Amino acid sequence: xxxxxxxxxxxxxxxxxxxxxxxxxxxxxxxxxxxxxxxxxxxxxxxxxxxxxxxxxxxxxxxxxxxxxxxxxxxxxxxxxxxxxxxxxxxxxxxxxxxxxxxxxxxxxxxxxxxxxxxxxxxxxxxxxxxxxxxxxxxxxxxxxxxxxxxxxxxxxxxxxxxxxxxxxxxxxxxxxxxxxxxxxxxxxxxxxxxxxxxxxxxxxxxxxxxxxxxxxxxxxxxxxxxxxxxxxxxxxxxxxxxxxxxxxxxxxxxxxxxxxxxxxxxxxxxxxxxxxxxxxxxxxxxxxx
Ligand SMILES: [Zn+2]
Numbered sequence: 001x002x003x004x005x006x007x008x009x010x011x012x013x014x015x016x017x018x019x020x021x022x023x024x025x026x027x028x029x030x031x032x033x034x035x036x037x038x039x040x041x042x043x044x045x046x047x048x049x050x051x052x053x054x055x056x057x058x059x060x061x062x063x064x065x066x067x068x069x070x071x072x073x074x075x076x077x078x079x080x081x082x083x084x085x086x087x088x089x090x091x092x093x094x095x096x097x098x099x100x101x102x103x104x105x106x107x108x109x110x111x112x113x114x115x116x117x118x119x120x121x122x123x124x125x126x127x128x129x130x131x132x133x134x135x136x137x138x139x140x141x142x143x144x145x146x147x148x149x150x151x152x153x154x155x156x157x158x159x160x161x162x163x164x165x166x167x168x169x170x171x172x173x174x175x176x177x178x179x180x181x182x183x184x185x186x187x188x189x190x191x192x193x194x195x196x197x198x199x200x201x202x203x204x205x206x207x208x209x210x211x212x213x214x215x216x217x218x219x220x221x222x223x224x225x226x227x228x229x230x231x232x233x234x235x236x237x238x239x240x241x242x243x244x245x246x247x248x249x250x251x252x253x254x255x256x257x258x259x260x261x262x263x264x265x266x267x268x269x270x271x272x273x274x275x276x277x278x279x280x281x282x283x284x285x286x287x288x289x290x
Contacts, residue, residue, distance in 0.1 A: 016112050023081050024100040025048060029102040032170035032182070033275025034069040035282045047081040050096075055270040058223055060152045066282075068269035069150020071170040071182040075101050086281065111172035111180035115259060126255060127211045129178060137211045142206050142218055143226040144271035155287035156200045156280055157245055159229060159265050160252075164189040166262060171277040174283065175257060184273035185266030190252035192233060198249045199227050199265075199276075202240045213264070214256025217249050227276075230257050230264035 024040055024047070040047055040063045049057035053075045059065050069075050077099045082092055112204040115125070153264040167173075167187035169171060190196075198219055204219035205226075215232040233253025254261040267276045 008260045009029045014177075022077075022079070022097045024079075024120055026077060026099050026101060028073075029104055031278065032069065032071045032103050032105050032273065033273065033278055034103075035269070035274050035279050035280055036067040036069065037064065039064045047079055049077060049079045052077045054270060055224075055272060058150055058269070064151075067102070068272055068274045069103060070272035070274065071103070071105060071184065073082075073103055073105055075099060075103060082190060096228055097107050105170060105182070106172050106180070108172045108180045114173050114175045114257075116176060116257065117259070120254075120258060123211050132178065132212055132257050135210050137270075139213070139218075139228070140271045143228070143268035144224075146224040146270060147220055148222040150221065150225050153282075153286055154200050154221075155286075156283050157197065157244070157287075158188075158280065159197050159199050159227075160190060160194060160263060161197075164190075165277070169273075169277065185230070185264045186216045186276055188265055190261060190263040192253060194249075194250045194252040194263070196229050196250050196252055197234065197246050198229075198243045198261040199267075200245045202227070204239055204243060204249070205236045207235055207237070207239050209255070214258065215250070215253065216256075217256060218244060219249070228264075228266040228268065230266070231262060240243045 001280050024038055026038065030036065038049070049065045049133060051057070053070055053072060055063040055068065057067050067077060081095045082099060163188050166189050166223050167183055169186050170182045172180055172182055179240060202219040202221040205220040209215050213230040217229045217232065217234060217235065217237065219227045221227065229249060231253055232250040232255065234251040236251070237249045243249060252261060252263045265276055267274050267279050
């Protein structure tokens with residue numbers, strides 16, 4: 001009987017569209033912006049994560065991948081597993097798996113209202129909602145390309161010597177006359193003109209100014225990872241410049257849409273904002289702080 005079934009199933013394609021239980025351990029719930037490091041249980045299970053939130057996973061080696069989770073209510077991880085069952089089923093089989101992970105986001109109805117000083121409000125009053133949307137779209141566009149490979153062995157440092165978080169990643173907020181949204185970075189307490197250090201080595205790929213981000217520097221670290229530094233009072237680098245970790249790229253300020261002087265620090269992975277603090281934790285072992 002088994003032989004008959006084997007004859008009736010001559011092609012691995014029959015199994016290709018089957019979704020099975022996820023063969024690796026993935027949490028069912030994560031914090032927003034998490035950057036999960038996932039390892040296949042054994043070298044035998046030749047699997048691959050195909051996508052997370054429609055972005056391809058980043059691979060450290062054949063067995064380990066990083067999955068970047070943004071600020072979405074859920075993310076879907078899709079993967080593929082190839083194996084040879086042996087016996088009568090000697091042909092390699094390919095199976096797909098899918099897992100939906102819940103993200104513990106605070107509801108947008110609990111968004112806090114941003115109180116903007118009059119001077120900031122003056123800069124913003126002629127800036128339409130469409131223009132605000134265009135700024136966020138531009139940031140996504142700038143931080144989406146994957147240039148070269150991400151260096152997983154490089155150590156990351158916080159951009160300020162003194163780190164005090166005044167607004168966390170994915171905290172819900174409502175600016176005046178605008179819809180509530182999730183904070184895409186973290187705000188760090190920074191008196192005016194505090195030196196801002198680049199978190200890891202990379203290349204300055206954008207320097208700009210607009211009423212939302214204020215003076216902004218974006219650094220490309222390769223492999224789809226970008227770091228962004230906003231509300232600066234002064235730039236200390238130029239576009240195209242290669243920067244080394246710790247180098248001062250600018251001075252903090254209060255430009256753009258701010259409630260006061262601070263540094264908005266943001267990390268993006270293939271166009272999705274991820275939690276900078278979580279990323280520092282995940283990459284800590286590369287700095288000997290694991
Ligand atoms: Zn911010």
